[in-house]
Every structure is written in structure tokens, then in C-alpha cells.
Amino acid sequence: MADTITLTIDGQEVSVPKGTTLLKAAEKVGKDVPHYCYHDGLSSPAMCRLCLVEVQGAPKPMPACVTQAMDGQVVGTESELALDMRRGVLEFYLVNHPLDCPICDMAGECHLQDYVHEEGRDHGRSREPKRVFGRDDFGGDVLFYGDRCVMCTRCVRFMNEVEQDQRLCVVERGNRSVIDTFFERGLEGTHWHGNIVDLCPVGALVSKDFLYKARAWDLDHTPSVCPSCSQGCNIELHTRDNLVQRLKPRENLEVNAFWMCDHGRLNYEWINRGERMEAPLVRDQGGVKAMGWKEALTLLVARLGDVEGTVKAVASPFASNEDLAALEALVESLGGGDIVYRMPRAEDEIVLKGFPTLARRRDLASNGRGADLLGLRRVGADDGTGGLEDVSAHAGVVIVLGDGLADQGADFASGAALRVHLGTHSGPAVAAADFVLPITTFAEQEGTFTNHEGRVQRFWPALKAPGLARPAWLVLGALVAEGTGTETPRRADEAFARLVAAHDAFSGLSYDDIGTRGAVVNDTVPLSGD
Amino acid sequence: MAYPYVSDREVRVLSKYFGDPTQRRLDTYVERGGYQALKKAFEMGQDAVIDEVKTSGLRGRGGAGFPAGVKWSFMPKQPTKPHYLLCNADESEPGTFKDRELMRWDPHQLIEGILIASYAIRAKHAYIYCRGEFFEATQVLAKAVEDAYAKGYAGADIMGSGNDIDITVHVGAGAYICGEETGLMNSLEGRRGQPRVKPPFPAAVGAFGMPSTVNNVETLSAVPHIITHGGQWYRQWGTEKSPGTKLFCVSGHVNKPGNYELPLGFPLMELIDDVCGGMRGGKALKAVIPGGSSVPLLNAEECGRCSLDYEGVQAVGSMLGCASVIVMDEDTDIVKQVRRMVQFYAHESCGQCTPCREGTAWMTKVLLRIEEGRGTEDDLDTLLEMSRQMTGTTICVLSDSAAAPVVSSIQKFKDEYLALIRRGERVGVA
Numbered sequence: 001m002a003d004t005i006t007l008t009i010d011g012q013e014v015s016v017p018k019g020t021t022l023l024k025a026a027e028k029v030g031k032d033v034p035h036y037c038y039h040d041g042l043s044s045p046a047m048c049r050l051c052l053v054e055v056q057g058a059p060k061p062m063p064a065c066v067t068q069a070m071d072g073q074v075v076g077t078e079s080e081l082a083l084d085m086r087r088g089v090l091e092f093y094l095v096n097h098p099l100d101c102p103i104c105d106m107a108g109e110c111h112l113q114d115y116v117h118e119e120g121r122d123h124g125r126s127r128e129p130k131r132v133f134g135r136d137d138f139g140g141d142v143l144f145y146g147d148r149c150v151m152c153t154r155c156v157r158f159m160n161e162v163e164q165d166q167r168l169c170v171v172e173r174g175n176r177s178v179i180d181t182f183f184e185r186g187l188e189g190t191h192w193h194g195n196i197v198d199l200c201p202v203g204a205l206v207s208k209d210f211l212y213k214a215r216a217w218d219l220d221h222t223p224s225v226c227p228s229c230s231q232g233c234n235i236e237l238h239t240r241d242n243l244v245q246r247l248k249p250r251e252n253l254e255v256n257a258f259w260m261c262d263h264g265r266l267n268y269e270w271i272n273r274g275e276r277m278e279a280p281l282v283r284d285q286g287g288v289k290a291m292g293w294k295e296a297l298t299l300l301v302a303r304l305g306d307v308e309g310t311v312k313a314v315a316s317p318f319a320s321n322e323d324l325a326a327l328e329a330l331v332e333s334l335g336g337g338d339i340v341y342r343m344p345r346a347e348d349e350i351v352l353k354g355f356p357t358l359a360r361r362r363d364l365a366s367n368g369r370g371a372d373l374l375g376l377r378r379v380g381a382d383d384g385t386g387g388l389e390d391v392s393a394h395a396g397v398v399i400v401l402g403d404g405l406a407d408q409g410a411d412f413a414s415g416a417a418l419r420v421h422l423g424t425h426s427g428p429a430v431a432a433a434d435f436v437l438p439i440t441t442f443a444e445q446e447g448t449f450t451n452h453e454g455r456v457q458r459f460w461p462a463l464k465a466p467g468l469a470r471p472a473w474l475v476l477g478a479l480v481a482e483g484t485g486t487e488t489p490r491r492a493d494e495a496f497a498r499l500v501a502a503h504d505a506f507s508g509l510s511y512d513d514i515g516t517r518g519a520v521v522n523d524t525v526p527l528s529g530d
Numbered sequence: 531m532a533y534p535y536v537s538d539r540e541v542r543v544l545s546k547y548f549g550d551p552t553q554r555r556l557d558t559y560v561e562r563g564g565y566q567a568l569k570k571a572f573e574m575g576q577d578a579v580i581d582e583v584k585t586s587g588l589r590g591r592g593g594a595g596f597p598a599g600v601k602w603s604f605m606p607k608q609p610t611k612p613h614y615l616l617c618n619a620d621e622s623e624p625g626t627f628k629d630r631e632l633m634r635w636d637p638h639q640l641i642e643g644i645l646i647a648s649y650a651i652r653a654k655h656a657y658i659y660c661r662g663e664f665f666e667a668t669q670v671l672a673k674a675v676e677d678a679y680a681k682g683y684a685g686a687d688i689m690g691s692g693n694d695i696d697i698t699v700h701v702g703a704g705a706y707i708c709g710e711e712t713g714l715m716n717s718l719e720g721r722r723g724q725p726r727v728k729p730p731f732p733a734a735v736g737a738f739g740m741p742s743t744v745n746n747v748e749t750l751s752a753v754p755h756i757i758t759h760g761g762q763w764y765r766q767w768g769t770e771k772s773p774g775t776k777l778f779c780v781s782g783h784v785n786k787p788g789n790y791e792l793p794l795g796f797p798l799m800e801l802i803d804d805v806c807g808g809m810r811g812g813k814a815l816k817a818v819i820p821g822g823s824s825v826p827l828l829n830a831e832e833c834g835r836c837s838l839d840y841e842g843v844q845a846v847g848s849m850l851g852c853a854s855v856i857v858m859d860e861d862t863d864i865v866k867q868v869r870r871m872v873q874f875y876a877h878e879s880c881g882q883c884t885p886c887r888e889g890t891a892w893m894t895k896v897l898l899r900i901e902e903g904r905g906t907e908d909d910l911d912t913l914l915e916m917s918r919q920m921t922g923t924t925i926c927v928l929s930d931s932a933a934a935p936v937v938s939s940i941q942k943f944k945d946e947y948l949a950l951i952r953r954g955e956r957v958g959v960a
Contacts, residue, residue, distance in 0.1 A: 088923070
């Protein structure tokens with residue numbers, strides 16, 4: 001084929017489309033050529049000179065990141081010349097690098113550490129005093145340690161090309177070059193600057209929020225989906241000691257590329273909030289009693305069988321598709337009824353100019369679209385309050401899933417024949433319920449969210465659930481099974497399969513199809529509020 | 531005695547009017563036959579002009595020695611976008627002072643060359659990028675451009691020919707690296723003065739993203755003469771591969787330093803002994819840098835075998851560069867001299883590429899330490915390895931330039947390094 005060329009890299013033949021760079025071609029044969037300035041999401045200035053490789057016939061080593069592969073080329077990414085040049089570049093980096101790894105946040109995930117360890121010299125030869133820049137507050141969540149900087153300018157290019165708000169620049173020249181902000185303005189007021197911390201291949205740009213919190217090697221990484229708006233950015237939860245320590249974006253070119261917004265990145269403390277409800281609480285004449293699941297659910301099934309009147313339910317747009325579908329199945333099995341949810345909303349979208357399909361969306365919860373597709377009705381104000389007058393005045397069964405009812409008092413649904421609350425934290429309106437059932441957060445369970453464009457995306461459990469807290473789909477599924485005499489779904493994928501069977505919008509999807517990249521639902525239902 | 535020193539060995543084509551302030555005046559220039567070459571070029575047509583310059587064999591005088599006519603022929607023949615001619619007047623190479631003199635004494639010769647070249651490459655706008663420190667030269671040039679506009683030699687419908695060529699004099703902020711052609715473009719566009727990755731080459735994507743050609747002041751100044759007299763006429767001087775005359779900037783320990791225009795291929799020792807009146811104070815020659823500070827230096831023996839054309843200098847292991855001959859006598863402290871040059875490159879490195887940014891600064895520190903008597907013999911190996919890793923590994927050749935004198939001095943004057951390292955002895959007057 002004319003559009004494909006074949007070349008030899010480190011003795012292996014590889015065919016790539018015309019225009020492929022040597023760096024990408026080398027990736028195809030499993031060779032990761034070290035690089036700093038190159039990043040898939042940015043322009044390629046070819047200035048770090050770390051990705052130099054030997055090209056037979058070329059007069060000098062070529063930067064793999066910008067050199068296009070040619071038919072019949074013979075390339076050595078690990079030839080003597082390439083290794084010698086890279087060893088040189090790595091030694092040059094260390095001439096002024098402070099080697100303060102023991103107190104550097106990046107240690108353990110630092111590309112300078114990795115590359116020097118793999119390819120560098122055993123001992124540095126520089127005996128000269130090092131250049132010192134010190135530490136600078138860049139504003140926002142970012143601290144700058146100039147001495148660690150390798151001058152790859154990824155941060156400058158991110159702000160110029162992707163966020164398109166030129167807040168950073170290189171000042172001075174030669175080895176006096178340093179990244180700086182303009183005057184005192186810094187990064188304050190920008191919405192995506194957290195990404196420059198991710199982009200920094202060394203510990204020059206660090207997050208104030210994460211500073212000294214954990215060592216990289218102590219963190220567990222769990223793929224997840226950001227719950228903070230309806231964009232559904234692919235993220236990783238980095239956890240230690242059963243606490244989320246930070247969020248990092250996970251690459252998905254269809255959704256968020258390599259990026260995530262500062263709002264989502266820093267909005268994780270709530271996941272770690274203590275004072276969780278840990279056991280089912282059941283109210284009877286004698287007051288409130290904590291008990292095990294089997295006992296509580298048996299009592300609840302009995303009560304649901306006794307109670308007269310219709311059902312009204314309140315759900316949360318932070319609940320997974322599986323949770324919401326299980327709630328719906330329960331309501332259905334009790335004779336059907338209205339399910340509403342409330343959505344906190346922002347004034348405006350915050351669009352990332354260099355990747356405009358990515359924005360901090362107006363809907364500040366992850367699964368509004370999923371709720372809509374499952375037939376739930378949006379109520380209340382843009383601050384996520386109000387709209388529950390109907391439910392509160394209901395005389396039959398009232399079921400609440402996930403909504404903390406922070407704006408409601410103990411008299412919420414006080415006229416209802418039976419109040420069931422599935423939640424994580426207590427409060428006046430929660431404590432007044434007849435059955436209070438502890439459930440898990442998205443970080444403690446497996447499940448899916450549907451983002452604003454109808455993409456169903458999976459997340460995985462990163463934390464241990466407190467006490468007896470269980471996923472809502474399991475609790476609700478057990479209730480449905482008990483009432484209808486069917487099997488309880490045992491795994492999240494079974495719960496999802498039931499959802500798919502019951503809702504056409506999701507038909508054809510399975511956990512395997514969705515994978516780590518997500519899959520789009522086949523129905524388009526207008527998003528509430530649009 | 532005219533302009534500081536002249537020699538009867540010179541062939542003064544470009545420098546004919548050096549020292550004659552009246553030549554700056556447009557009317558004098560025209561009286562002496564000026565702007566006739568431009569008129570002739572307009573009559574010849576673009577392709578014929580390029581062919582004539584190709585015939586002359588004129589090679590770029592900025593250092594690389596690339597044939598000018600060939601360079602022009604890379605420009606698209608059917609412009610779909612604006613083309614630009616960029617005159618590189620950012621003469622910053624230590625030891626070089628020819629372009630400044632060409633601008634000071636004969637600005638219209640340069641302007642005429644610029645207009646002819648612009649016409650040949652189908653550019654409607656030419657920029658003269660002047661070194662920031664060239665205050666007087668820039669003023670003279672700017673005045674000459676104004677005069678040329680006033681008399682219809684530049685701007686719209688030049689001399690009634692229907693050709694429009696604008697000329698802008700742009701003053702840099704004084705960075706050596708802006709003399710590198712793509713660094714110059716970045717600077718001209720208002721960006722950081724940093725060389726760009728090639729490809730794309732300027733003839734495809736140059737200034738403002740448009741096809742551009744960059745020529746040195748001396749190259750362009752030679753063009754009117756070639757057009758007037760023909761390419762073959764220019765070939766009467768010089769060698770087959772390096773035809774024509776060249777301005778040699780001689781500095782250092784000679785009796786008569788200065789600019790001398792000589793045919794290419796001129797023997798180096800004759801330049802020193804004859805043209806420049808010999809070594810100052812009758813001292814012995816120790817070393818010569820034949821092409822500006824960025825080329826390897828030659829020892830006395832190599833100087834004796836060196837003829838000053840592109841190939842001749844290459845044959846003895848150095849480069850003609852921009853023909854800036856720095857002569858050093860027996861009292862010169864080579865280590866200090868090399869350190870001083872490397873320090874210059876460390877100061878002027880743009881800081882993009884790691885080997886250059888860190889390497890030049892590190893080299894300076896090591897050389898300073900050796901100079902202070904705190905060096906070790908291992909340092910020499912480190913310097914040589916550093917040099918190897920700084921050569922051919924960067925976007926532009928600034929780091930190669932810093933490495934060249936280090937390598938050649940360690941090869942040729944290792945005893946001076948060792949004297950400092952072993953005994954703390956300095957050679958020469960320091």
C-alpha cells in the first residue's frame with residue numbers, strides 16, 4: 001500500500017502509516033524512547049533532545065519525536081550512538097538538578113529518575129556548584145521548584161495551546177532560563193492548570209493540595225470516572241490508607257483526552273468524609289435499632305407488603321446506572337410510581353479551548369443523563385435543593401436513594417406510611433426514616449455512569465466500604481428478588497445486564513463492550529435542563 | 531592611508547568605497563553607476579537573475595557557504611503566498627566585522643542587492659534584521675532606505691518597472707542566536723529568539739509561515755556586481771569551488787588588523803605576514819581561528835598549509851565560516867582564550883536544547899576551574915565527551931560551535947591544559 005511504509009527499528013521490521021514519527025513507530029515494536037518535551041496532546045518543539053535515535057545514513061542522531069519514518073529506514077533506538085547521546089543528555093540534566101528526590105513529591109513517578117536509572121551514568125561527574133532558583137508559588141494549586149525543572153516547556157505549551165490562556169513563559173536564556181508567570185498574575189483564575197502538574201515529567205510543578213501527602217509508590221491507582229460533572233472525565237483515584245489522596249486524569253481521546261478540570265480534580269474530599277452510616281437502622285415502637293442486613297431486609301420486605309398506597313422515590317444523580325435501575329425495578333415491583341432527582345448546576349460551562357469537546361459542564365453530577373435515560377424526572381432548583389413538596393406530602397411509601405436531603409427537616413415525608421432511606425451519611429431528614437440502609441459511594445463499588453453525550457463508562461472500587469455499607473444495586477436488587485421471588489444479582493455486571501434487559505436505551509451494551517473506554521447508548525434522550 | 535589599512539594585494543569589489551563617506555549618499559551611489567544592476571535585473575527576468583548568480587558560484591558569506599543561486603531556486607516559482615527576503619545583518623560572531631562595514635560605508639550596494647534578490651525570489655517585502663548593537667550602521671542603513679524610497683528605488687513601482695518591493699529595517703535586541711536564520715525569523719515575528727526545528731526549511735515555511743530566503747549582508751552586497759558584470763566575471767577570482775572575493779576580518783596579534791577583501795584561496799600566512807604586516811612585535815604565531823569563534827582553531831603548522839577558501843580551510847580541519855581570522859601569538863593563554871569563547875556561547879545559548887543549555891554552562895565552569903589551577907586530568911576527558919555529546923545533537927549549531935574550540939584546543943594544545951592542571955602554570959600573558 002502506498003500509504004504504508006516499512007522500516008526496521010532495532011532489528012525488527014514494522015509497518016506504519018506514512019507520516020508516523022519514529023517515536024510512534026518505535027512504540028509499535030515495544031520500544032519506549034525516552035522523551036520529555038514531546039507529549040501526545042501538545043506541539044513538538046524537539047528541544048529536550050532526549051529522544052535522539054540513530055538513523056542509518058543520517059549525518060547526526062535524529063529526534064524521534066519529529067522525524068518522520070521513511071520507507072526502508074534502519075533505526076536504532078538503543079544503538080551505541082543513541083545510548084551515548086542520551087547518556088550525555090541525562091548527565092547534562094543532572095548538572096544542575098538538585099537530586100532532592102527524598103523530599104520531592106515526584107519521586108517514584110519521576111521520568112528523570114526512571115531514565116537516569118535505566119540509561120544514565122552510574123556517577124555524575126559534575127563537581128561544580130549548582131544553579132539555584134528556589135521555590136515559587138504559581139498561584140492556584142501549583143508550586144514551582146525551578147531547580148528540578150528540565151525545561152521541557154510542556155507547561156508553557158499547555159497554557160498556550162490547550163487552555164489558551166498564556167499565563168506561563170520562559171524568561172531569560174541559556175541555563176538561566178526558567179519558567180515564570182507574568183507579573184503577579186500567576187495561574188489564579190484559570191480552570192485547567194492542574195494539568196500542568198500532570199504534564200511535568202519531573203517534580204518542578206507540584207500540587208499544593210498533594211504536597212507531602214503521600215509517596216507515589218504507596219498509592220494504589222484505580223480507574224474511575226470523575227463524578228463532579230456530566231462530562232464524565234476518565235480519571236484514576238489514587239488512594240492510600242483507604243483514603244483518596246488525589247485524582248489524576250486517565251487518557252481517553254473520546255472524552256477528556258489527557259486532561260481534567262481543576263474543579264473535578266480538587267473535588268474529592270467528600271469521598272473521604274467520615275461519620276458514615278455503617279449498619280441498617282430500623283425504627284419500631286421501641287425506637288431505632290441497628291441490625292444485620294438479613295434481618296433488616298426481611299422486616300422491610302414484610303413492611304412493604306403490608307403498606308397501602310403508592311410509591312414515590314427520590315434518587316441522586318451521583319448514583320450509578322445500576323443503582324438507579326435497581327430502584328426503578330423496586331418501584332415497579334411495588335406497583336410503580338414517580339422517581340425524581342435533583343441536580344446541582346453551575347452558571348456556565350467552562351470549555352477547554354484547545355480541546356473544545358471537553359468542558360466542566362453545567363450539570364455538576366456524573367449521572368444526570370443516566371437518570372434521564374432511565375425515565376427519572378428532574379426537579380428542584382439549580383442549587384440542588386427544593387422540588388420535593390410532592391414527595392414530602394406523599395401518604396404512601398417514600399424511598400430515597402443517595403440524596404442526603406440536606407435541605408429537608410425531620411418532618412420530611414412525615415405523613416408517609418413507610419419511609420426508606422438508602423444513603424451514606426445521616427441527617428435530620430434521614431434519621432427520621434423508618435428504614436435507614438447504608439450504601440457505598442462510587443469509589444467503593446463497581447458501576448457505570450452515563451455522561452452528557454450518552455457514553456456509558458465504568459468505574460471500579462478503590463476503597464473499602466465502611467461497616468455493613470453495600471452497593472445500592474445489591475440492596476435494592478435483594479428487595480426486588482425477595483418481593484418477586486427471583487434471584488438477587490450478585491455482581492455489578494449482572495445488575496447492569498438486568499438494566500440492559502429493562503431499558504431499550506441501553507440495549508446491546510455489556511461490561512465487556514464498555515471496557516475502560518466507554519460505549520455510547522443507542523438512544524438519544526434530551527438532557528434535562530438543555 | 532585610507533580606511534584603516536589597505537593592502538595592494540586586495541581586490542576591492544565590495545569594499546571599494548570603504549572609508550569614503552560620500553558613498554552613503556544616494557546621488558553619489560547613482561553617479562558611480564548604482565542601481566543600474568537592479569534595472570538590468572528587471573530586464574533579465576527572475577530566472578535569468580538566478581541563473582547568473584548560479585553561474586557566478588557565489589556562496590553564502592554568513593558562514594555555511596551554501597551557493598546563493600541554488601538557495602534562491604528553492605523558492606516556489608509560482609507564488610501562492612507572500613514570499614520574504616530576510617537580510618541577515620545580525621553579525622554577532624566574535625571576530626567578525628565585515629557586515630557592519632558594508633552597511634556603514636556602502637548601504638546602497640546592500641539595498642540594491644536586496645532588491646535584486648527579492649525580485650529573483652518573487653518577494654514583495656524584504657526585512658533587514660540588524661544586530662541590536664549596530665547603532666551607527668543601522669542609522670546609516672535606515673537613512674539609505676528612506677532615500678531609496680524617496681527616489682523611487684524601493685517601494686511601489688520601482689524605477690517605473692512595475693515591481694513593488696518594500697524594505698523594512700528591523701533592529702534586534704542583541705542576541706547572538708538571532709543570527710541563526712530560524713532564530714532570526716522567530717525574533718522578527720516577535721517571538722523568543724530561538725532556532726526552529728528543520729524541516730520545514732525556510733524556503734517552504736519561513737518568516738510568518740511564508741516561503742523565505744535568508745541571505746547574509748556580504749552575499750547580497752556582491753549581487754549587484756555579479757548582475758552588472760556577469761557570473762563569469764566574478765569567477766576570475768577565487769577557486770573553482772569557491773569563486774569570487776571575500777572580506778576577511780583580521781583581528782588579534784597582527785600589526786595591521788582590519789577588513790581586507792581578497793580573492794578566495796588566498797594563503798593564510800600571506801594574509802598574516804604580507805597583508806596584515808606580520809605579527810605584532812615580531813612574536814611567533816601560535817594559533818589562528820580562521821572563521822570566527824565557532825570553528826576549530828589551527829596551530830602554526832596547520833596555518834602554513836591553509837589556503838583561505840571553503841575547501842582549503844576544511845582540508846586542515848577547520849572551517850572558513852565568515853572568514854573572521856583571529857590571530858594569536860606565542861604569549862596567548864589558549865585555555866583562557868577557549869574559556870572566554872565558551873563563556874560567550876553559554877551566555878548566548880537560547881536555552882532550548884538540553885546539551886547546549888546545560889553543556890555550555892558546565893563547560894565554562896570546568897574550564898574556569900582548570901584555569902584557577904583546580905582541574906584534574908579527568909576533566910579533559912569529561913570535556914571531550916561533553917563536546918561529543920554536544921555536537922550534532924541540537925536544533926542549531928551553537929553547541930557545536932562551543933564544542934569545536936574546546937576539542938581542537940585539547941587536541942592541539944593539551945600541554946597548556948596539563949601545565950595548568952599539574953603545576954598551576956599559566957602560559958603567556960593571560
